[in-house]
Every structure is written in structure tokens, then in C-alpha cells.
Amino acid sequence: MDNEKYLGRMAAMVSHDLCNVLATIQQASGLMGDFLYLARKESLKSMGLRPKFKYHDKFQEIIAQVQAQVDRGQGICERLSALGHSTDxxxxxxxxxxxxxLVGSLCGRAAKKHKASLEVACAPEPLKAAARLIDVLTALDTVVQAVLPHCGGEPRALRLAPGRGEGEVFIDVVCAGMAAQGQEALAGALPAGKPGIFTIGIVQGGVRLAFAEAGR
Amino acid sequence: MNKIKLLLVDDEENFVNTLAERMKMRDVPSKVVYSGEAALDALKTGEPDVMILDLRMPGIDGMEVLRKVRQTNPTVRIIILTGHGTDLDEEEARKLGAFHYHKKPIDIDELLGTVKKAYRDRMEDAMVVAALAEEGDFESARQVLDEDK
Structure with missing residues (x-):
């Protein structure tokens, strides 16, 4: 088994375990919420004879925090799973x-390091590249990492915009605030394309990563 | 809704026990088993209306349980609840006849909604079959049953 497949399989397995952990935490905190609700109902039914749990509101707040983190974890888990299965x-x-x-959500932290935000434009239709998902992901990540240091303007925002051209599908990685100097430096620092899989070229404010369109 | 016979199948014991407790608090008591083998054994002693089934389990996995139950007890509605949800798994589960496919973690009320929907679906089919059989239209009744397979 090659390294890529091994890492993919491990990532998928970790995401499975992580989802199970999150599911248990979610149900356990949900059960605490259920008991809290029951206690409140009993207190109301007893016309105040049975006092309300003193920390009811605080507990409710904590349960909501746990649920919010479970939702956050679920997003991470799904992205990890998609990443893992990209090598299948x-x-x-x-x-x-x-x-x-996927890259937009996985690279959020890298963008933050450069004090930039990352936004992804919605593709208007399916845009199928004649390449494996793992190849598209690694090429796009390389381009994002190359463009980020040259992204300027205030606020700094890097945009990933998928589209279709003549016999190709592409993703533009552009920064609206990139100065001419930044553009020149970026051109000098661009990684090479991979013949037969993808090409990398400069466009206004960033880079176009293009793949042959599948079925063409 | 406490008439629903619900079977929960998951090797994550803490998870499935908590889920069962929360279902019970919502008037849907359930039976819990922790493996595919135990699920198939449980069917021999009594057929549930709805089964909530995990996919990845040691021994007989969820997909195999789904396949077997669809052959032996085709009217049981099976809801897949898994932490390992690939699109291919979902496609296969639906092809094999799973009633619904949920990914973990899931909100209890959403899951409960699916359980109630699955129960109603099974009951509706049972009522149609009974009505057709009463009218002596056994062929149509058989067709309705075959649609479940």
C-alpha cells in the first residue's frame, strides 16, 4: 500500500471514531438537558413546593455550549472523512x-495565519475535471499556500472561484487587494504545473489552476 | 407512540444506551443489542417495527445485517445511523432497501421523527395488505408485500 492510500485510510478511520465520540457526547449532554427539563417541569407542577434547581440556567448554557462544539466537531469530522476518502x-x-x-474549509487556519479570510464561490453547475480528487486537492492547496503571502488589501480576502473554460475546468485563486508588486512576486514564486494533469497560470489578482474537463 | 417496537443496534455501548434512555423519555422504549449477530438473534424472538442500525461493527457488519434482514423480515423498516458515512455506503444501503440513512451525530428529535415516519410507513402497508386480504384480493396483497422486498 502506498503512503497516500495509507494516510487516506487512516484519516477516514479517525473521522469515523471521532464521529462516534461526538455522537456519545451529544447524546450524553442531551440527556442532561432532558433531566433538567424534567426537574423544571416537576418544580412547576409542585407549585413551588419543590424548589427550582439553582443552577438551571447555567447548566442550560453549558449544554448549549457542548452542543455547539459538537456541531463544530461534526463539520471537522466530515471534512476529514472527505479528505480521507479522496485517495480511494x-x-x-x-x-x-x-x-x-473542501480546501476552503480546510485552509481556514492557514488563511488566518496570514490575517486573511477565505471565501469560496458557488459553482453554478458540476465541473468535472479529468483528475483524481486527491490530485485536485493537493494542487489547489499548493496554489493557495503560494498566493496567501502575496494577498494584500484591507480586509485581506482570498477567493476560490471555480469555473469552466474551453475544454477545461478551473479554480481561480484571487485576492482583490493584490498590488502589482505582489503579482510580480507571485509570478516568480509559482509552482510548476503537472503535465497532463493541471496547468497553473497568472490571472488578474491571483492564479488560475486548470484541469482538462472530463468527458471532453 | 409507545407501541413502536424499536431495536437499536450499535457496538458503541455508551452511545446506544444513552440513545435508548432518551427515546424512552419520549415514550419510545427500545431493545438494545451491541452486535450484528445479536441483532439477527433478536429477530428470531420477535420482529421489531423499526431497527436503527450502525454500519461499522465487529463481526457481522451493519450492511450484512441489512442484507439479511431485508431477505428474512422485509417489512422491518431499517434506519442506518453511522459515523462512517461515505456516499458509496449510502448508495449501497439505499439499494439494499434501508428506509433512511443518517450520519452521527444526530439530533434526537430528528432521529425520532424518522423512526415515527418509518413506523407509520410499515403500519400503512400492513393496513393495505389486511384490507386487500379481507376483500379476497390476495394477489394485490402479495404485490404490496413484495414491494417491501
Missing amino acids: DGPETADVGVAAA
């Missing part, structure tokens, strides 16, 4: 819109 054997095509959304 399967069709040699990938939707660049799906890949952009």
Missing part, C-alpha cells in the same frame, strides 16, 4: 467545485 480507488474524475469547498 474510484472514478478518475473530480468536481472542482467540491474540491474548492
Whole structure:
């Protein structure tokens, strides 16, 4: 088994375990909420003879915090699972819109490090590249990492915009506030494309990562 | 709704026991088993209306349980509840006849809603079959039963 597949399989397994942990935490905190509700109902029914639990509101607040973190964890878990399964054997095509959304959510922390935000434009339709999802993801991540240090303007915002051209599908990685100097520096720092899989070229304010369209 | 016979199948014991307790608080008591083998054994002693089934379990996994139950007890409604939800798994489960496919973690009321929907679906089919059989239209009754397979 090659390294890529091994890491993919491990990531998928970790995400499975993580989902089970989150599910248990969610049900346990939900059960606490259920008991809290029952206690309040009993107190109301007893016309105040049975006093209200003193920390009712605080407990409710804590349960809501736990549930919010479970929701957050679920998002991480789903992205980890998608990343893990990107190395699975399967069709040699990938939707660049799906890949952009995934990289957009996975690279949020890297963007924050550069004090930038990352936004992903919605693809208007399925945009199938003749490449494996893992190849699209790694190429896009490389481009995002190359563009981020040159992203300027205030506020700094990096936009991933999937689209379709003549016989190709692409993702533009652009920063509206990129100065001419930044554009020049970026051109000098761009990674090379991978012949037969993808090309990388400069566009206004950033980079276009293009793949041959599947079925063309 | 406490007439629903619900079977919960999951090897995550803490999770499934808590889920059962919360279902009971909502007037839906259930039976809990922790493996695919135990689920198939439980069917021999009494058929549930609805089964909530995890996919990844040691021994006989959820997909295999789904396949077997659809052959032996086709009117049982099976809801998949898994932490390992790939699109391919979902596609296969639906092809095999799963009533619904949920990913963990899930809100209890959403899950309960699916359980009630599954129960109603089973009851509606049972009523149609009974009415058709009463009219002597056994062929149509058989067709309704076959649709469950």
C-alpha cells in the first residue's frame, strides 16, 4: 500500500471514531438537558413546593455550549472523512467545485495565519475535471499556500472561484487587494504545473489552476 | 407512540444506551443489542417495527445485517445511523432497501421523527395488505408485500 492510500485510510478511520465520540457526547449532554427539563417541569407542577434547581440556567448554557462544539466537531469530522476518502480507488474524475469547498474549509487556519479570510464561490453547475480528487486537492492547496503571502488589501480576502473554460475546468485563486508588486512576486514564486494533469497560470489578482474537463 | 417496537443496534455501548434512555423519555422504549449477530438473534424472538442500525461493527457488519434482514423480515423498516458515512455506503444501503440513512451525530428529535415516519410507513402497508386480504384480493396483497422486498 502506498503512503497516500495509507494516510487516506487512516484519516477516514479517525473521522469515523471521532464521529462516534461526538455522537456519545451529544447524546450524553442531551440527556442532561432532558433531566433538567424534567426537574423544571416537576418544580412547576409542585407549585413551588419543590424548589427550582439553582443552577438551571447555567447548566442550560453549558449544554448549549457542548452542543455547539459538537456541531463544530461534526463539520471537522466530515471534512476529514472527505479528505480521507479522496485517495480511494474510484472514478478518475473530480468536481472542482467540491474540491474548492473542501480546501476552503480546510485552509481556514492557514488563511488566518496570514490575517486573511477565505471565501469560496458557488459553482453554478458540476465541473468535472479529468483528475483524481486527491490530485485536485493537493494542487489547489499548493496554489493557495503560494498566493496567501502575496494577498494584500484591507480586509485581506482570498477567493476560490471555480469555473469552466474551453475544454477545461478551473479554480481561480484571487485576492482583490493584490498590488502589482505582489503579482510580480507571485509570478516568480509559482509552482510548476503537472503535465497532463493541471496547468497553473497568472490571472488578474491571483492564479488560475486548470484541469482538462472530463468527458471532453 | 409507545407501541413502536424499536431495536437499536450499535457496538458503541455508551452511545446506544444513552440513545435508548432518551427515546424512552419520549415514550419510545427500545431493545438494545451491541452486535450484528445479536441483532439477527433478536429477530428470531420477535420482529421489531423499526431497527436503527450502525454500519461499522465487529463481526457481522451493519450492511450484512441489512442484507439479511431485508431477505428474512422485509417489512422491518431499517434506519442506518453511522459515523462512517461515505456516499458509496449510502448508495449501497439505499439499494439494499434501508428506509433512511443518517450520519452521527444526530439530533434526537430528528432521529425520532424518522423512526415515527418509518413506523407509520410499515403500519400503512400492513393496513393495505389486511384490507386487500379481507376483500379476497390476495394477489394485490402479495404485490404490496413484495414491494417491501
